[in-house]
Amino acid sequence: MAVSAHPYAEVVIDLPLPQPLTYRIGDSDALAEPGRCCVVGVGRRQSMGLCVARSAMAGVGEERLRPVRRWLDEVAPLGNDWLEFTRFAADYYQHPWGQVAVAALPPFLRALPGPRWAAAVARLRTAAPEAAAQAPAPVLPPLNDEQRAAAEAVMATAGFAPFLLHGVTGSGKTEVYLAAIEHLLAADPRAQALLLVPEIGLTPQLQSRLRARFPGEPIACLHSGLADAERSAAWLAAHEGRARIVLGTRLAVFASLPRLRLIVVDEEHDPSYKAGDGVRYSARDLAVKRAQMLGIPVVLGSATPALESWAQAMRGRYRLLRLPRRATEAAQPQVEMIDLGQHKPTSGLTEPLRTAIAETVARGEQALVFINRRGYAPVVACEACGWLSACPRCAVYAAYHKSDGALHCHHCGWHSRVPRACPTCGNQNLQAVGQGTQRIEEALAGALPGARILRIDRDSTRRRGAADAALAAVHEGATDVLVGTQMIAKGHDFQRVTLVGIVNADAQLVSHDFRAPERLFSTIVQVAGRAGRSGLPSRLLVQTRFPEHPLFAALRRFDYEGFARSQLAERQAAGMPPYRPQALLTAQARTLQAALDFLAHARALGRALDVEATLYDPVPMPLERLAGVFRAQMLAEAPRRSALQGFLRAWLARLREAEPPRGPRVRWQIEVDPLEI
Ligand code: ADP
């Protein structure tokens, strides 16, 4: 392409700008091409940029355009497919392209290059990721019939093919992914595979499984827990095709993979795939889109698929692959409800649960007690006047942690010593009300003298390496009873756990969030999946005030499909996702009124547009005040996705142009397909 025909570069940067910026390309800039990183002047500063196109026309003000200051030739340009993919994500989530694309680049491509940049890049190239030494290959169990059918279905595809692999916990889903990856890498020496997992905590385990399975093959790991240099080196290895297997958390969906031929999303239902700040993308949904754009297969795997994915499978848009039984001889645990109306708990534990734990420990087996709340008690109360411990900066209670004798806010991190006496009436007899992991740990220690009890939650694992050490203790059998939060629910292959107790399931049963039952069902199935993996008979005990609830009836039979059918029927009748797509506009301000006023203003602008969208009333968010900032939200809905997208584009453009209402400054954000409302 002659430079003179397209003398301008369209460059995106990591700033909230609606359009790429235009720069001049000098005659000598042979490097100027889409996908190339560059340094540009923006205002008085310099910034890293990414060229997304060359253009012939600069429009007005041509003479004022600045030249690109520097093109970075040390790194090959990003591919066109990658640029298109990030542009899709930006459009879909209503976010500036640069804040998606440049923000997705690794640390070394986001900081301005210093004098030794070229040497630093060369060093990244020689750094990780290493391959495991070539070992006499590991002995693999042959795939069973269902696994083989699933793997073959994936391997046999050409072009875009989305699969939903619905397999009970321990059914051998991972083996199916590995078989498909193995086939791919053998068939095409340059092909790349992307494997996504929901949590950093799940990467070491899978990484070692991959290393054992693919000796000699470098595995690039991408997640936010890595040091900058490690992450940059892994990114570069993927970008340059040196790593053919990339394992990562949600941010890895944006990795540059020039020869990507297969995507796997493990535990696809997991809410961690949804980003909580910046561009609120769903890595699962983007993985499917990326596969579609590339014309390759994508496998979504779960024991409890997201209802969105299940609905797609029921409509025939995703091909359903089933692994209905565990791969080993292990049976699923027997499920029983403990009626809290009949059995009064002390310190959170009922008599039947205590007894079951004691029996398990006496047999030399392990018990796992799950409670989704850390700390000792969620609140401290004065029974004389009704005072309750609250975070001064958030609209929530402050939890009591016995380990440091302090009140903690689990939302903003505020903490303070527990007052000696009630701050309102002076009563010295304050009570810790309800249970957290610390109190359950204490109660178990009292009930089971001599038993080795281990607590795993965010507090107990703050030190680097503490979580791995704790999990190792469970695997080695150095623990009799494990108490923990979500952290122990996922993925772990504990061999000697034969009893799982769920302390309190009811908070989620009576939640205002329409997704709460779906989440509760999947959490319990995940936790239950830790039981009986070695083949010993196992039990799942759930303490609840509602033992007859239909959710528990489905759980007793591990009937995900029946549960999904009834939930989807309810959602369809009520006009909720996945039948009606949603977006959520949130506003944050120093006063609640300012946030609500802003949303009312936004609603007026939206209603003036002639489109098929519904805007609901602005309301305070469930967590109305966070770290001193008031928050409000407004839900937008449309009958179809295309209608919602069209509406959002027009509406947000109006909102950005229009004069905001008078009053305190308001920050706002849009979230497409919100998970929490
Ligand atoms: P999932 O990902 O569905 O939870 P995994 O792939 O982790 O299941 O497999 C669960 C356990 O079953 C693992 O210990 C694995 O080694 C074993 N396993 C998987 N497939 C087979 C098979 N075909 N035969 C015997 N054991 C298997």
Ligand code: ZN
């Ligand atoms: Zn009081």
Ligand code: ZN
């Ligand atoms: Zn707080």
